Amino acid sequence: MGQLEAWGVRRESAVRCLASAIVALAALSSNAPPAQKRAIVAARRRQSSQPSPAALTNEIPMAVAVEVVPLRAAPAAPPAPPAPPPAPPARSVSLGADGCERLVAALRDQLSAGGGDVALLGDGGARFPAHGALLRASSPVLAAMLDDVAGDGETEAAELRVGGASEPVLRAVLDYAYGGVVRLTEENVEPLLELASRLRMAALVEECCSFVAQRTRPCRACRVLAVADRHKCRLLRRDVLLCVLRHFDEAAGLAVDPAVAVVAAGGRATKKTMAEGSRAACGAGDRAEAAAGFGDLPLHLLEEVLADDRLDARDESVVFAAAVAWLDAPGREAQREAHADAVLRHVRFPLIDPEFLADCVEPHARMQSPAGTKLVHDAYRNLCLPPERRKVAPRAAARHVPCSETHRPPSRPPSPEPAPAARAPSVDSGNPFLTDESEVVVGGGLADV
Numbered sequence: 001m002g003q004l005e006a007w008g009v010r011r012e013s014a015v016r017c018l019a020s021a022i023v024a025l026a027a028l029s030s031n032a033p034p035a036q037k038r039a040i041v042a043a044r045r046r047q048s049s050q051p052s053p054a055a056l057t058n059e060i061p062m063a064v065a066v067e068v069v070p071l072r073a074a075p076a077a078p079p080a081p082p083a084p085p086p087a088p089p090a091r092s093v094s095l096g097a098d099g100c101e102r103l104v105a106a107l108r109d110q111l112s113a114g115g116g117d118v119a120l121l122g123d124g125g126a127r128f129p130a131h132g133a134l135l136r137a138s139s140p141v142l143a144a145m146l147d148d149v150a151g152d153g154e155t156e157a158a159e160l161r162v163g164g165a166s167e168p169v170l171r172a173v174l175d176y177a178y179g180g181v182v183r184l185t186e187e188n189v190e191p192l193l194e195l196a197s198r199l200r201m202a203a204l205v206e207e208c209c210s211f212v213a214q215r216t217r218p219c220r221a222c223r224v225l226a227v228a229d230r231h232k233c234r235l236l237r238r239d240v241l242l243c244v245l246r247h248f249d250e251a252a253g254l255a256v257d258p259a260v261a262v263v264a265a266g267g268r269a270t271k272k273t274m275a276e277g278s279r280a281a282c283g284a285g286d287r288a289e290a291a292a293g294f295g296d297l298p299l300h301l302l303e304e305v306l307a308d309d310r311l312d313a314r315d316e317s318v319v320f321a322a323a324v325a326w327l328d329a330p331g332r333e334a335q336r337e338a339h340a341d342a343v344l345r346h347v348r349f350p351l352i353d354p355e356f357l358a359d360c361v362e363p364h365a366r367m368q369s370p371a372g373t374k375l376v377h378d379a380y381r382n383l384c385l386p387p388e389r390r391k392v393a394p395r396a397a398a399r400h401v402p403c404s405e406t407h408r409p410p411s412r413p414p415s416p417e418p419a420p421a422a423r424a425p426s427v428d429s430g431n432p433f434l435t436d437e438s439e440v441v442v443g444g445g446l447a448d449v
Contacts, residue, residue: 104179107131111178118146118158120174126167128174132158138177139199165195176204183441184211190227197231209236216240218250219286223293229301244305248313252322253291294322295329299339302326306346311395316351317360323347324366341371349379350392357383 095103110116116129136143142160149158162170169191176182184192184207193208209228213236216224221243228237244251297305305311306319313319323343327336344366352361361367362376382390 101179104134107134108178108180116157118160120170121159121161122165122167122170123163124167126165126170127159128170130174130177134177135160139201141199162195162199164198166191169195173199173201173204177201181441184208186215193227193231193233197233205231205233209233212236213239216243217286218243218247219253219290220293221247221251222290222297225301226293226297229298241305242310245308245310246312248305248311248322249318250286251290252294252318252325253287253289254318254321254325291325295326295332297326299342302343303346306343309393309395313395315353316348316395317353317356320344320347320349320352320361324364327366337369340366341369344372344375347375348392348395349375350382350390351394352379354383 110131111129114129116131118130118132118135120128120130120135122128132146136146145160146158149160165173169188172182172188172192173195182192182204189208189211193205193212196204196208212224212227216239221240225237225240225244227233228240302323306323311319313322323346326332327340327343332339349357349361357376357379366372367376382392
Protein backbone atom coordinates (compact mmCIF):
# COMPACT_ATOMS: atom_id res chain seq x y z
CA MET A 1 0.00 0.00 0.00
CA GLY A 2 2.77 2.39 0.81
CA GLN A 3 4.36 1.88 -2.57
CA LEU A 4 1.06 2.54 -4.32
CA GLU A 5 0.55 5.79 -2.43
CA ALA A 6 4.08 6.94 -3.26
CA TRP A 7 3.53 6.11 -6.93
CA GLY A 8 0.26 8.14 -6.95
CA VAL A 9 2.00 11.15 -5.34
CA ARG A 10 4.73 11.09 -7.96
CA ARG A 11 2.20 10.87 -10.75
CA GLU A 12 0.21 13.81 -9.39
CA SER A 13 3.38 15.88 -9.09
CA ALA A 14 4.33 15.09 -12.68
CA VAL A 15 0.90 16.12 -13.89
CA ARG A 16 1.13 19.43 -12.02
CA CYS A 17 4.56 20.17 -13.52
CA LEU A 18 3.35 19.37 -17.00
CA ALA A 19 0.26 21.57 -16.58
CA SER A 20 2.39 24.42 -15.23
CA ALA A 21 4.73 24.16 -18.22
CA ILE A 22 1.83 24.16 -20.68
CA VAL A 23 0.25 27.22 -19.07
CA ALA A 24 3.56 29.10 -19.05
CA LEU A 25 4.29 28.23 -22.68
CA ALA A 26 0.80 29.28 -23.72
CA ALA A 27 1.11 32.56 -21.84
CA LEU A 28 4.44 33.39 -23.44
CA SER A 29 3.30 32.50 -26.97
CA SER A 30 -0.07 34.27 -26.80
CA ASN A 31 -0.77 37.75 -28.13
CA ALA A 32 -1.80 39.01 -24.65
CA PRO A 33 -0.16 42.15 -23.20
CA PRO A 34 3.02 41.63 -21.10
CA ALA A 35 1.21 42.54 -17.87
CA GLN A 36 -1.33 39.82 -18.41
CA LYS A 37 1.37 37.32 -19.18
CA ARG A 38 3.14 38.13 -15.91
CA ALA A 39 -0.16 37.80 -14.02
CA ILE A 40 -0.73 34.38 -15.44
CA VAL A 41 2.75 33.17 -14.52
CA ALA A 42 2.39 34.57 -10.94
CA ALA A 43 -0.99 32.92 -10.49
CA ARG A 44 0.55 29.64 -11.45
CA ARG A 45 3.25 30.04 -8.90
CA ARG A 46 0.69 30.72 -6.19
CA GLN A 47 -1.21 27.61 -7.06
CA SER A 48 1.82 25.41 -7.20
CA SER A 49 0.86 23.99 -3.80
CA GLN A 50 -2.62 22.86 -4.98
CA PRO A 51 -3.10 19.12 -4.60
CA SER A 52 -4.61 18.74 -8.07
CA PRO A 53 -4.19 20.39 -11.44
CA ALA A 54 -7.99 20.76 -11.53
CA ALA A 55 -7.80 23.62 -9.04
CA LEU A 56 -5.49 25.50 -11.42
CA THR A 57 -7.84 24.84 -14.20
CA ASN A 58 -10.78 26.14 -12.19
CA GLU A 59 -8.97 29.30 -11.17
CA ILE A 60 -7.34 30.15 -14.47
CA PRO A 61 -9.51 29.12 -17.38
CA MET A 62 -7.74 27.73 -20.42
CA ALA A 63 -9.49 30.32 -22.58
CA VAL A 64 -7.47 33.00 -20.72
CA ALA A 65 -4.28 31.04 -20.56
CA VAL A 66 -4.23 30.11 -24.21
CA GLU A 67 -5.45 32.41 -26.97
CA VAL A 68 -7.21 30.36 -29.58
CA VAL A 69 -6.38 31.79 -33.01
CA PRO A 70 -8.49 30.29 -35.81
CA LEU A 71 -6.46 29.05 -38.77
CA ARG A 72 -6.90 30.95 -42.05
CA ALA A 73 -7.77 28.69 -44.89
CA ALA A 74 -5.71 29.11 -48.12
CA PRO A 75 -7.57 31.07 -50.78
CA ALA A 76 -9.35 28.76 -53.16
CA ALA A 77 -7.93 28.54 -56.70
CA PRO A 78 -10.13 30.08 -59.38
CA PRO A 79 -12.11 27.50 -61.29
CA ALA A 80 -10.49 26.29 -64.51
CA PRO A 81 -12.12 27.55 -67.69
CA PRO A 82 -14.17 24.98 -69.50
CA ALA A 83 -12.33 23.03 -72.20
CA PRO A 84 -13.14 24.20 -75.74
CA PRO A 85 -15.19 21.82 -77.80
CA PRO A 86 -13.14 19.59 -80.17
CA ALA A 87 -12.46 21.11 -83.58
CA PRO A 88 -14.09 19.43 -86.55
CA PRO A 89 -11.72 17.41 -88.81
CA ALA A 90 -9.86 19.44 -91.49
CA ARG A 91 -10.91 19.16 -95.11
CA SER A 92 -9.04 20.34 -98.22
CA VAL A 93 -11.04 21.45 -101.22
CA SER A 94 -10.07 22.70 -104.69
CA LEU A 95 -11.57 23.26 -108.09
CA GLY A 96 -10.11 20.06 -109.44
CA ALA A 97 -9.75 19.19 -113.10
CA ASP A 98 -13.47 19.50 -113.79
CA GLY A 99 -13.65 22.87 -112.08
CA CYS A 100 -10.68 24.18 -114.08
CA GLU A 101 -12.27 22.95 -117.29
CA ARG A 102 -15.50 24.76 -116.41
CA LEU A 103 -13.56 27.92 -115.55
CA VAL A 104 -11.68 27.96 -118.86
CA ALA A 105 -14.88 27.11 -120.72
CA ALA A 106 -16.48 30.18 -119.13
CA LEU A 107 -13.52 32.29 -120.30
CA ARG A 108 -13.95 30.94 -123.82
CA ASP A 109 -17.63 31.86 -123.71
CA GLN A 110 -16.63 35.39 -122.72
CA LEU A 111 -14.34 35.60 -125.75
CA SER A 112 -17.17 34.43 -127.99
CA ALA A 113 -19.30 37.25 -126.58
CA GLY A 114 -16.58 39.83 -127.30
CA GLY A 115 -15.08 39.92 -123.81
CA GLY A 116 -11.42 40.05 -122.84
CA ASP A 117 -9.16 42.84 -121.64
CA VAL A 118 -6.37 42.45 -124.22
CA ALA A 119 -6.13 41.64 -127.93
CA LEU A 120 -3.54 39.72 -129.98
CA LEU A 121 -2.74 41.17 -133.41
CA GLY A 122 -1.31 38.91 -136.11
CA ASP A 123 -0.34 39.36 -139.73
CA GLY A 124 -2.97 40.48 -142.19
CA GLY A 125 -4.97 42.45 -139.62
CA ALA A 126 -6.03 39.41 -137.60
CA ARG A 127 -7.28 40.44 -134.16
CA PHE A 128 -8.17 38.03 -131.33
CA PRO A 129 -9.49 39.15 -127.91
CA ALA A 130 -8.03 37.40 -124.89
CA HIS A 131 -7.64 37.59 -121.11
CA GLY A 132 -4.39 39.06 -119.88
CA ALA A 133 -4.17 36.82 -116.80
CA LEU A 134 -4.43 33.66 -118.87
CA LEU A 135 -1.89 34.92 -121.42
CA ARG A 136 0.54 35.64 -118.58
CA ALA A 137 0.17 32.09 -117.31
CA SER A 138 0.55 30.58 -120.80
CA SER A 139 3.60 32.43 -122.11
CA PRO A 140 6.40 34.33 -120.36
CA VAL A 141 6.96 36.30 -123.58
CA LEU A 142 3.37 37.53 -123.62
CA ALA A 143 3.67 38.29 -119.88
CA ALA A 144 6.68 40.53 -120.57
CA MET A 145 4.79 42.28 -123.36
CA LEU A 146 1.86 42.91 -121.00
CA ASP A 147 4.25 44.32 -118.39
CA ASP A 148 5.66 46.73 -120.98
CA VAL A 149 2.16 47.89 -121.90
CA ALA A 150 1.25 48.36 -118.23
CA GLY A 151 4.42 50.39 -117.70
CA ASP A 152 3.39 52.81 -120.43
CA GLY A 153 0.28 53.72 -118.42
CA GLU A 154 -2.27 52.92 -121.12
CA THR A 155 -5.83 52.74 -119.79
CA GLU A 156 -7.49 51.25 -122.86
CA ALA A 157 -7.48 47.55 -123.76
CA ALA A 158 -3.90 46.48 -124.47
CA GLU A 159 -3.02 45.27 -127.96
CA LEU A 160 -0.11 42.87 -128.36
CA ARG A 161 1.33 42.52 -131.85
CA VAL A 162 2.70 39.06 -132.64
CA GLY A 163 4.72 39.42 -135.83
CA GLY A 164 5.20 36.55 -138.24
CA ALA A 165 2.00 34.78 -137.15
CA SER A 166 -0.72 34.10 -139.68
CA GLU A 167 -4.37 34.09 -138.64
CA PRO A 168 -4.82 30.26 -138.55
CA VAL A 169 -1.58 29.73 -136.61
CA LEU A 170 -2.32 32.47 -134.06
CA ARG A 171 -5.86 31.16 -133.62
CA ALA A 172 -4.55 27.63 -133.02
CA VAL A 173 -2.05 28.84 -130.41
CA LEU A 174 -4.77 30.82 -128.62
CA ASP A 175 -7.14 27.84 -128.70
CA TYR A 176 -4.44 25.67 -127.16
CA ALA A 177 -3.85 28.23 -124.39
CA TYR A 178 -7.58 28.16 -123.59
CA GLY A 179 -7.64 24.36 -123.35
CA GLY A 180 -9.13 23.84 -126.78
CA VAL A 181 -8.40 21.09 -129.28
CA VAL A 182 -5.73 21.73 -131.95
CA ARG A 183 -5.14 19.42 -134.91
CA LEU A 184 -1.51 19.06 -135.94
CA THR A 185 -0.89 18.29 -139.60
CA GLU A 186 2.19 18.27 -141.79
CA GLU A 187 1.10 21.64 -143.21
CA ASN A 188 0.67 23.56 -139.95
CA VAL A 189 3.06 21.87 -137.52
CA GLU A 190 6.18 23.84 -138.48
CA PRO A 191 4.53 27.31 -138.25
CA LEU A 192 2.97 26.24 -134.95
CA LEU A 193 6.32 25.00 -133.68
CA GLU A 194 8.00 28.25 -134.67
CA LEU A 195 5.39 30.46 -132.98
CA ALA A 196 5.17 28.27 -129.87
CA SER A 197 8.96 28.36 -129.58
CA ARG A 198 9.02 32.14 -129.89
CA LEU A 199 6.32 32.47 -127.22
CA ARG A 200 8.07 29.81 -125.07
CA MET A 201 4.97 27.64 -124.70
CA ALA A 202 6.84 24.51 -123.64
CA ALA A 203 3.95 22.02 -123.74
CA LEU A 204 2.90 22.98 -127.27
CA VAL A 205 6.54 22.88 -128.42
CA GLU A 206 6.87 19.34 -127.07
CA GLU A 207 3.71 18.21 -128.85
CA CYS A 208 4.90 19.69 -132.15
CA CYS A 209 8.34 18.12 -131.78
CA SER A 210 6.79 14.73 -131.10
CA PHE A 211 4.57 15.05 -134.17
CA VAL A 212 7.49 16.07 -136.40
CA ALA A 213 9.79 13.33 -135.10
CA GLN A 214 7.21 10.64 -135.71
CA ARG A 215 6.87 11.64 -139.36
CA THR A 216 10.45 12.41 -140.28
CA ARG A 217 11.69 10.74 -143.46
CA PRO A 218 15.24 10.97 -144.80
CA CYS A 219 14.21 13.34 -147.59
CA ARG A 220 12.86 15.80 -144.98
CA ALA A 221 15.36 15.18 -142.20
CA CYS A 222 17.69 18.09 -143.01
CA ARG A 223 14.87 20.61 -143.04
CA VAL A 224 13.54 19.30 -139.73
CA LEU A 225 17.07 19.35 -138.29
CA ALA A 226 17.39 23.06 -139.13
CA VAL A 227 14.00 23.79 -137.52
CA ALA A 228 14.90 21.87 -134.35
CA ASP A 229 18.25 23.64 -134.10
CA ARG A 230 16.72 27.08 -134.68
CA HIS A 231 14.12 26.60 -131.94
CA LYS A 232 16.45 24.75 -129.55
CA CYS A 233 14.36 21.57 -129.47
CA ARG A 234 17.13 19.46 -127.98
CA LEU A 235 15.50 16.03 -128.10
CA LEU A 236 14.10 16.47 -131.61
CA ARG A 237 17.48 17.73 -132.80
CA ARG A 238 19.26 14.69 -131.38
CA ASP A 239 16.87 12.20 -132.98
CA VAL A 240 16.73 13.85 -136.41
CA LEU A 241 20.51 14.30 -136.50
CA LEU A 242 20.89 10.56 -136.06
CA CYS A 243 18.42 10.00 -138.91
CA VAL A 244 20.52 12.25 -141.18
CA LEU A 245 23.72 10.44 -140.24
CA ARG A 246 22.31 6.96 -140.83
CA HIS A 247 20.68 7.86 -144.15
CA PHE A 248 23.09 10.47 -145.43
CA ASP A 249 22.79 9.57 -149.13
CA GLU A 250 19.02 10.12 -149.12
CA ALA A 251 19.08 13.05 -146.68
CA ALA A 252 21.53 14.96 -148.88
CA GLY A 253 19.38 14.39 -151.99
CA LEU A 254 22.09 12.59 -153.94
CA ALA A 255 21.00 10.12 -156.65
CA VAL A 256 22.66 6.76 -156.10
CA ASP A 257 22.21 4.46 -159.08
CA PRO A 258 23.67 1.02 -159.79
CA ALA A 259 26.41 2.46 -162.02
CA VAL A 260 27.82 4.54 -159.19
CA ALA A 261 27.62 1.55 -156.89
CA VAL A 262 29.61 -0.53 -159.39
CA VAL A 263 32.37 2.09 -159.60
CA ALA A 264 32.50 2.24 -155.80
CA ALA A 265 32.88 -1.52 -155.69
CA GLY A 266 35.97 -1.39 -157.91
CA GLY A 267 34.39 -2.01 -161.31
CA ARG A 268 32.69 -5.31 -160.57
CA ALA A 269 28.92 -5.40 -160.72
CA THR A 270 27.49 -7.72 -158.08
CA LYS A 271 23.96 -8.42 -156.92
CA LYS A 272 24.80 -6.88 -153.55
CA THR A 273 25.96 -3.55 -154.99
CA MET A 274 23.01 -3.42 -157.38
CA ALA A 275 20.55 -4.00 -154.53
CA GLU A 276 22.20 -1.38 -152.33
CA GLY A 277 22.14 1.17 -155.13
CA SER A 278 18.48 0.50 -155.92
CA ARG A 279 17.49 0.68 -152.27
CA ALA A 280 19.32 3.98 -151.65
CA ALA A 281 17.78 5.62 -154.69
CA CYS A 282 14.77 7.78 -154.00
CA GLY A 283 12.12 9.39 -156.15
CA ALA A 284 12.79 12.57 -158.06
CA GLY A 285 10.38 14.58 -155.92
CA ASP A 286 11.86 13.34 -152.66
CA ARG A 287 15.36 13.90 -154.00
CA ALA A 288 14.59 17.51 -154.89
CA GLU A 289 13.06 18.12 -151.44
CA ALA A 290 16.07 16.54 -149.74
CA ALA A 291 18.56 18.55 -151.83
CA ALA A 292 16.75 21.79 -151.00
CA GLY A 293 16.74 20.97 -147.29
CA PHE A 294 20.41 19.98 -147.32
CA GLY A 295 21.36 23.16 -149.18
CA ASP A 296 19.53 25.28 -146.56
CA LEU A 297 21.47 23.83 -143.64
CA PRO A 298 23.42 26.48 -141.73
CA LEU A 299 27.20 26.19 -141.79
CA HIS A 300 27.57 24.95 -138.20
CA LEU A 301 25.07 22.12 -138.78
CA LEU A 302 26.75 21.06 -142.03
CA GLU A 303 30.13 20.92 -140.31
CA GLU A 304 28.65 18.91 -137.45
CA VAL A 305 27.19 16.36 -139.87
CA LEU A 306 30.29 16.01 -142.05
CA ALA A 307 32.64 15.72 -139.06
CA ASP A 308 30.60 13.09 -137.22
CA ASP A 309 32.17 9.62 -137.10
CA ARG A 310 28.69 8.06 -137.25
CA LEU A 311 28.04 9.41 -140.76
CA ASP A 312 27.01 6.38 -142.81
CA ALA A 313 27.54 7.18 -146.50
CA ARG A 314 27.96 4.60 -149.21
CA ASP A 315 31.39 6.01 -149.97
CA GLU A 316 33.43 9.06 -148.94
CA SER A 317 32.99 10.33 -152.48
CA VAL A 318 29.31 10.87 -151.59
CA VAL A 319 30.42 13.10 -148.70
CA PHE A 320 32.60 15.11 -151.11
CA ALA A 321 29.74 15.45 -153.58
CA ALA A 322 27.40 16.62 -150.81
CA ALA A 323 29.91 19.21 -149.60
CA VAL A 324 30.35 20.58 -153.13
CA ALA A 325 26.58 20.63 -153.65
CA TRP A 326 26.13 22.69 -150.46
CA LEU A 327 28.80 25.16 -151.61
CA ASP A 328 27.17 25.49 -155.06
CA ALA A 329 23.66 26.00 -153.67
CA PRO A 330 21.86 29.13 -154.99
CA GLY A 331 22.24 32.26 -152.88
CA ARG A 332 25.60 31.29 -151.44
CA GLU A 333 27.86 33.00 -153.96
CA ALA A 334 29.10 35.65 -151.52
CA GLN A 335 30.18 33.16 -148.83
CA ARG A 336 31.27 30.37 -151.16
CA GLU A 337 34.99 31.09 -151.12
CA ALA A 338 35.05 31.88 -147.42
CA HIS A 339 33.25 28.65 -146.50
CA ALA A 340 34.93 26.29 -148.96
CA ASP A 341 37.98 25.47 -146.87
CA ALA A 342 35.92 25.13 -143.64
CA VAL A 343 33.54 22.66 -145.30
CA LEU A 344 36.01 20.57 -147.35
CA ARG A 345 38.36 19.96 -144.43
CA HIS A 346 35.75 17.61 -142.93
CA VAL A 347 35.85 15.31 -146.00
CA ARG A 348 38.16 12.36 -145.37
CA PHE A 349 39.89 12.31 -148.76
CA PRO A 350 42.22 9.35 -147.97
CA LEU A 351 39.08 7.17 -147.79
CA ILE A 352 38.10 8.03 -151.39
CA ASP A 353 38.96 5.56 -154.17
CA PRO A 354 42.31 6.65 -155.70
CA GLU A 355 40.93 6.62 -159.24
CA PHE A 356 37.99 8.87 -158.26
CA LEU A 357 40.39 11.09 -156.33
CA ALA A 358 42.61 11.59 -159.39
CA ASP A 359 39.85 11.91 -162.01
CA CYS A 360 37.15 13.90 -160.16
CA VAL A 361 38.42 15.43 -156.93
CA GLU A 362 41.82 16.86 -157.86
CA PRO A 363 40.70 18.76 -160.99
CA HIS A 364 37.53 20.08 -159.33
CA ALA A 365 37.23 23.86 -159.23
CA ARG A 366 36.62 23.89 -155.46
CA MET A 367 39.95 22.09 -154.86
CA GLN A 368 42.19 24.66 -156.61
CA SER A 369 42.79 26.82 -153.54
CA PRO A 370 45.98 26.30 -151.52
CA ALA A 371 44.00 24.60 -148.77
CA GLY A 372 42.24 22.32 -151.29
CA THR A 373 45.50 21.38 -153.00
CA LYS A 374 47.04 20.50 -149.64
CA LEU A 375 44.08 18.26 -148.80
CA VAL A 376 44.56 16.30 -152.05
CA HIS A 377 48.32 15.95 -151.58
CA ASP A 378 47.86 14.76 -148.00
CA ALA A 379 45.38 12.19 -149.27
CA TYR A 380 47.89 10.88 -151.84
CA ARG A 381 50.59 10.67 -149.20
CA ASN A 382 48.29 8.86 -146.80
CA LEU A 383 47.31 6.34 -149.48
CA CYS A 384 50.98 5.49 -150.03
CA LEU A 385 51.41 4.46 -146.40
CA PRO A 386 50.61 1.00 -145.05
CA PRO A 387 47.14 0.79 -143.48
CA GLU A 388 48.58 0.67 -139.96
CA ARG A 389 50.37 4.00 -140.49
CA ARG A 390 47.49 5.95 -141.99
CA LYS A 391 46.26 8.82 -139.85
CA VAL A 392 42.68 8.98 -141.09
CA ALA A 393 40.35 6.55 -139.38
CA PRO A 394 37.38 5.20 -141.34
CA ARG A 395 33.94 6.31 -140.34
CA ALA A 396 31.82 4.02 -138.20
CA ALA A 397 29.96 1.72 -140.58
CA ALA A 398 26.40 1.89 -139.28
CA ARG A 399 24.00 -0.52 -140.86
CA HIS A 400 21.48 0.80 -143.37
CA VAL A 401 18.07 0.80 -141.70
CA PRO A 402 14.79 2.40 -142.70
CA CYS A 403 14.17 5.71 -141.02
CA SER A 404 11.19 4.21 -139.20
CA GLU A 405 13.70 1.97 -137.34
CA THR A 406 15.80 4.85 -136.08
CA HIS A 407 16.36 4.57 -132.31
CA ARG A 408 14.43 1.30 -132.18
CA PRO A 409 15.51 -0.49 -128.97
CA PRO A 410 17.21 -3.90 -129.30
CA SER A 411 14.94 -6.86 -129.84
CA ARG A 412 13.76 -8.47 -126.65
CA PRO A 413 12.08 -11.80 -125.95
CA PRO A 414 8.29 -11.68 -126.09
CA SER A 415 6.67 -10.44 -122.92
CA PRO A 416 3.17 -11.15 -121.66
CA GLU A 417 2.72 -7.46 -120.85
CA PRO A 418 0.45 -5.46 -123.20
CA ALA A 419 2.17 -3.54 -125.97
CA PRO A 420 2.64 0.22 -125.37
CA ALA A 421 0.53 2.79 -127.15
CA ALA A 422 1.49 3.58 -130.74
CA ARG A 423 2.01 7.28 -130.15
CA ALA A 424 4.74 8.30 -127.76
CA PRO A 425 4.01 11.37 -125.65
CA SER A 426 7.46 12.84 -126.20
CA VAL A 427 10.42 12.64 -128.54
CA ASP A 428 12.42 11.34 -125.61
CA SER A 429 10.85 7.90 -125.98
CA GLY A 430 12.77 4.95 -127.34
CA ASN A 431 11.58 5.37 -130.93
CA PRO A 432 10.02 8.65 -132.03
CA PHE A 433 9.47 7.49 -135.64
CA LEU A 434 6.51 5.22 -135.21
CA THR A 435 3.17 6.37 -136.53
CA ASP A 436 1.91 7.13 -140.03
CA GLU A 437 -1.16 9.11 -138.99
CA SER A 438 -1.72 12.20 -141.11
CA GLU A 439 -2.78 14.33 -138.16
CA VAL A 440 -2.78 14.26 -134.37
CA VAL A 441 -5.13 16.01 -131.96
CA VAL A 442 -3.46 17.83 -129.07
CA GLY A 443 -4.72 20.15 -126.37
CA GLY A 444 -7.96 19.85 -124.56
CA GLY A 445 -6.09 20.24 -121.28
CA LEU A 446 -4.55 23.01 -119.22
CA ALA A 447 -0.86 22.10 -119.46
CA ASP A 448 0.22 25.64 -120.24
CA VAL A 449 -2.22 27.47 -117.91
